[in-house]
Amino acid sequence: MTPTRPTFVALAFAWTLMSAAAAAPAADSAPAAPAPAPATQPVAAPKPIKALLITGGPYHDYTAQKTLLTEGIDKRANVAWTIYHMGDKGGTAFKLPIYESPDWAKGYDVIVHNECFADVQDEAFIKRVTAAHAAGVPGVFIHCCMHTFRAVKGFDDYRHLLGVTTVRHEKARSFEVKPAAPDHPVMKGFPAAFKTPVPDEVYVIDKVWPDCTVLATAYGEETKKDQPCAWVNRYGKAKVFGTTLGHPTEVIGSDPFLDTVARGLLWTCDKLGDDGKPAAGYGPAAAKEPAGTAAKP
Numbered sequence: 001m002t003p004t005r006p007t008f009v010a011l012a013f014a015w016t017l018m019s020a021a022a023a024a025p026a027a028d029s030a031p032a033a034p035a036p037a038p039a040t041q042p043v044a045a046p047k048p049i050k051a052l053l054i055t056g057g058p059y060h061d062y063t064a065q066k067t068l069l070t071e072g073i074d075k076r077a078n079v080a081w082t083i084y085h086m087g088d089k090g091g092t093a094f095k096l097p098i099y100e101s102p103d104w105a106k107g108y109d110v111i112v113h114n115e116c117f118a119d120v121q122d123e124a125f126i127k128r129v130t131a132a133h134a135a136g137v138p139g140v141f142i143h144c145c146m147h148t149f150r151a152v153k154g155f156d157d158y159r160h161l162l163g164v165t166t167v168r169h170e171k172a173r174s175f176e177v178k179p180a181a182p183d184h185p186v187m188k189g190f191p192a193a194f195k196t197p198v199p200d201e202v203y204v205i206d207k208v209w210p211d212c213t214v215l216a217t218a219y220g221e222e223t224k225k226d227q228p229c230a231w232v233n234r235y236g237k238a239k240v241f242g243t244t245l246g247h248p249t250e251v252i253g254s255d256p257f258l259d260t261v262a263r264g265l266l267w268t269c270d271k272l273g274d275d276g277k278p279a280a281g282y283g284p285a286a287a288k289e290p291a292g293t294a295a296k297p
C-alpha cells in the first residue's frame with residue numbers, strides 16, 4: 001500500500017470544508033476568533049516596566065546613586081532598567097545628547113530623572129524634554145532635577161512638568177520628613193516622621209502648580225515654613241512623581257526613600273494599588289533572584 005490515496009482523501013475532505021465555509025452566509029463571515037489557548041499553557045507573567053534612568057551632572061555622586069536607585073527599586077518593583085549616565089564633568093550648562101532627538105523617550109514605560117544641569121537655557125532643547133512627557137510618558141524626578149534648567153527665563157514648561165517651582169535650597173542639615181497626604185497610595189507605609197540619616201537639602205518651593213498634590217514636607221529652618229519635598233503631578237497625558245530629597249547618597253540608599261520612590265514610580269505607571277502595594281505581577285521580579293540559590297547541594 002502506498003500512502004497516496006489516504007492523503008488524497010484527506011485533502012479532498014479539507015477542500016470540501018473550505019468550500020462550505022466560503023459559501024456560508026454573510027452573517028458568518030466575520031473573522032474567526034483565535035483559538036483559545038490550551039488549558040495547560042501557563043499564564044504569561046506581566047512584562048517588567050521598561051524604565052530609563054537618565055543621570056549625570058556635578059555636585060552629586062551619580063555613579064553610586066544610579067546603582068543604589070536601580071538595585072533598590074528592583075527589590076520593590078518589577079522593572080527592567082536602561083541607564084543613561086553622562087555629563088558629570090561637563091558643568092551645569094551641559095546638554096545631555098540624548099535630548100537632541102525628539103524620540104528620546106520612545107519605547108520606555110517611564111523615565112527616572114536624576115540629573116543636575118541648572119544653566120541649560122536652550123528653549124527648543126528643554127521643550128523636547130517636556131514634550132515627550134506631555135505626550136504621555138510618565139516621569140520620576142529626583143532632587144537636583146528640580147533646579148535643572150532653572151536659569152531659563154520666559155517659559156515655565158519644565159516647572160509645570162515637575163509640579164513645583166524652586167530655584168534654591170536651604171543650608172544642608174538633617175531634618176524630618178513628614179507625610180502631608182498619608183492616605184495617598186504613594187505614602188502608604190511611610191513612617192510618621194523620617195529623619196534623614198545625614199544632612200540633606202530642604203528645597204525652597206516658590207510655587208506648587210495646580211495639578212500637583214503635595215505628599216510630604218520638611219520644615220525649612222531658614223524660611224520658617226513647611227516645604228513640600230515629595231509630590232505627585234499631572235502634566236499633559238503624563239503622571240509625575242517628584243522628590244527634592246536625595247543630595248547625599250546615604251539618603252538615596254535609605255529604605256524610606258527607596259520605598260517611596262518605588263511606590264511613586266509604580267503610581268506613575270498605574271501599577272500601584274490603593275493599599276500602596278504593587279499591582280499583581282509588578283512586585284519584585286522572582287527572576288531577578290540570584291541564580292542557583294534554590295539548588296545548593
Ligand SMILES: [Zn+2]
Nearest residue numbers: 059144201247
Ligand atoms: Zn544636591
